[in-house]
């Protein structure tokens with residue numbers, strides 16, 4: 387059971403489905419239009435864990451997040467949240483599921499004309515009828531959890547990028563979600579802010595009993611906080627395991643990616659005509 391944390395509203399759910407993974411992709415294929423992006427993907431994540439999705443650009447990591455939020459439906463296979471197939475849900479069912487998910491997308495996207503306080507209050511005002519006094523307490527608890535209670539009256543333009551990311555995180559957890567989806571939460575942060583943001587994601591995950599999925603290119607920080615890493619490439623999960631297992635993988639694609647090698651199965655050069663032909667020299 388997660389330790390008590392003042393920012394946690396709900397008691398930890400005691401459920402007979404405790405062994406059911408919080409999220410599961412079963413043999414999922416999906417794409418945009420005629421183009422298949424993911425083909426036969428299987429993935430599971432237990433409650434309380436952090437999953438990192440890594441892989442080459444355009445490989446389909448964000449597409450996995452879209453499947454989990456049902457912004458995208460699979461062509462075949464199933465996407466399950468807490469044991470429930472998302473595909474047949476009507477709008478009310480979908481909203482109920484989405485309320486259990488917090489999302490933090492690239493750069494946080496705060497409302498620029500709302501204060502830090504109002505940014506975090508926004509989902510509470512949108513999705514609940516809580517009285518103002520309770521909204522105030524909840525917002526301040528969430529801001530406290532990310533270390534920014536003292537910044538409540540500032541505008542996004544008056545805080546640093548790292549602070550803005552933490553406000554976005556407070557907003558993502560405002561409704562006490564079960565699952566938090568992070569798309570590039572560290573993009574554009576300096577190394578110190580990046581370290582703070584990564585630690586915060588892990589600490590909040592554990593203190594609030596969350597489950598998290600992180601899409602990130604910052605392998606060093608991501609490997610520090612993830613329980614499970616899945617590498618997405620060429621429409622498939624090409625490798626998955628603990629951060630250590632991926633670090634020591636023999637798979638050439640994983641080695642190239644994790645070892646940041648310029649050449650390997652993913653080639654540096656796009657296929658092209660011979661150099662001699664393009665430069666008019668004899669080989």
Ligand SMILES: Nc1ncnc2c1ncn2[C@@H]1O[C@H](COP(=O)(O)OP(=O)(O)OP(=O)(O)O)[C@@H](O)[C@H]1O
Pocket residue numbers: 418423441442443444445446447448449450
């Ligand atoms: N709305 C869309 N319509 C058509 N194609 C799309 C759409 N969104 C993404 N794609 C394509 O699907 C593929 C996978 O995209 P996705 O954003 O999931 O990759 P990614 O692994 O998250 O990439 P990156 O690391 O660059 O963010 C890419 O080739 C992209 O061009």
